[in-house]
Amino acid sequence: MFSQCQLFILLTTDGKAFHKATEKAMDQIEKYVMTRLYKYVFCPETTEDEKKDLAVQRRIRALHWVTPQMLCVPVNEEIPEVSDMVVKAITDIIEMDSKRVPRDKLACITSCSKHIFTAIRTTKDEPASADDFLPTLIYIVLKGNPPRLQSNIQYITRFCNPSRLMSGEDGYYFTNLCCAVAFIEKLDAQSLNLSEEDFDRYMSGQASPKKQEPESWPADVCVGVRQMYRNLDLLSQLNERQERIVSEAKKLERDLIDWTDGITKEVQEIVEKYPLEIKPPNPALAAIDSENVENDKLPPPLQPQVYAG
Template identity: 30%
Template sequence: MVPLNIEICALFKSYLLICLWDYATGVILTSEVVQTQGANSLTLLSLADDPSPRLSAQAQVAEDILDKYRNAIKRTSPSDGAMANYESTEVMGDGESAHDSPRDEALQNISADDLPDSASQAAHPQDSAFSYRDAKKKLRLALCSADSVAFPVLTHSTRNGLPDHTDPEDNEIVCFLKVQIAEAINLQDKNLMAQLQETMRCVCRFDNRTCRKLLASIAEDYRKRAPYIAYLTRCRQGLQTTQAHLERLLQRVLRDKEVANRYFTTVCVRLLLESKEKKIREFIQDFQKLTAADDKTAQVEDFLQFLYGAMAQDVIWQNASEEQLQDAQLAIERSVMNRIFKLAFYPNQDGDILRDQVLHEHIQRLSKVVTANHRALQIPEVYLREAPWPSAQSEIRTISAYKTPRDKVQCILRMCSTIMNLLSLANEDSVPGADDFVPVLVFVLIKANPPCLLSTVQYISSFYASCLSGEESYWWMQFTAAVEFIKTIDDRK
């Protein structure tokens, strides 16, 4: 195959021959490149007053030669220089008219920057559309991450004696983005800073009219997405409802697990106490012989520590967790205190029972005359609508079902917590204090009238006072103060 440069030279010679023949015969040829959809081919349209057959044949030969080498260049893989020469011939064919004389400069390489204006103008609409979509996407992300949707008011007045440095050429979107960038800089959020700066760079290309169109387009997209957003909202609400239901089921399962573990622990403790039955009987006999309350308390503590040590040495409890050991110690305490409950709860026997009976009758008489707005109680009027607080009365009525001082204290705590919750519901504007709580506690104790109230106070003070701390100690002090106040109320007034 003839080298490519030689082919181009032959092509150029043929073109010169045609031009010389046109000059000699006085025929002016008008050549024009017509670009069609099928293929980019060059067509010579010869316009002459008296065309001759020989001229038409030579023009046809020249066109065949051009088509031949044009197809040859497309089939081969030419070097960069050859491709540049070929492109230059096409550009020359597009730009010259039939009246221009051929020049050697038309065969030189033409760079990509020398493209016709029509080509660059054709590329601008695509770039503008892309820039618009890109700015719209970035602005939407910036608005989503912003902490405010109110644009700053454009003003050039001074604030606090300092000049306002707002650029009058900035539109509202640019001003808003500058405020967000300042906030991001203050928070040292590097990712947000980069995102906002890129968004502002894209938006600054547009004028105010385009920016308003951009905002209107975003608002229109939001309106179009409104049904889908409503659908997502309903789906989220459904998922949250399902999640809440599953969480409630999980709480039930965990509660059942806790009850089962405690029952299993109680069974294991029962096996331990059966092996120590002889020691327990000896402890009960020694406890009956004691008269001083301090001695009884010390003996109970010593015997419980003995059982705790025996449990730690038992094979069953070698691999028990800390929570299981605490449950086991509580089960041991309940079992032991249940065996000595009457001896510990009524140390003076009939004297304690008679004392409790007298107080019980006194409270029963008070319940007939004392109301929520009684002058001796001075309950704030805002809390009177919640009277008579039946849920709190139900809690304190069950105190006689518990045998250990720890469980009785927990019952008192539940009653106090119930009262505080009810008072908080009655007055949401303020937190109830001790002056609000104690009168209501007195009223609840009068209406509930729990049995053996004085013996309960004595029992807890003797065997659990040293263990009271924090919240338990506070509510216990409030409870004992309420009992003492009830003893001073005159039922005849």
């Protein structure tokens, strides 16, 4: 903290230094307060943040088939340096959820974005442009599927220093991340230059985009990359089979429900057509030893006879 004398000197001598000191003080206050209040203000129950998180995660899982070529991503992951930058970018965007301070979450987004620019620059061997950055960021988000993405974005929006969000590279990268999430939520066939039929088939898991065949790869591609793509193809086939099994299981469930409803309806119709009539019971017959006026007409009971041997 600064004394009144120090503040006066800063105000009168160097406005930039005073502004820098103020920002630093605000950052420290933000860190102290938000660290202690994090569990109370992050994804509160009074909002729909958790619901939006689940919707975004389901959406990203459904778009697992999207390839870099569909998004016009200028990144070649076959280059080892580029592949490393992609992995680091994904790690940064996932690590954002583990941070408590808004500024630290924002720093993860900035670090992720810088790795993306490095990957683009290495691939193209020239400076990256903003037109290259956003598609690549969308691809990183789709590939990483960061946990609680919407909650983290809302948390930064609500509690981060506004001046940090509205200016500088942190604000620029954060705005691009918000645009990437909005694009993913509204992504359709036209966005990927696909027909509606192909898009629906890919989304339902009935088919997957054709990948480059191993035989057509250059000879210098390492064995690990080839094996990775073979495993991805296998996983894609297993996913298609699972989707078919789930679809058939749901169809069988619907058929069983329809069959049960049909039987119940038929039984109800029969009951209504042939109603069951319950007649009152007949009066009980008098017991043979009960009081009866005609008992005297009955023959006497048999008596045991004793015979001498």
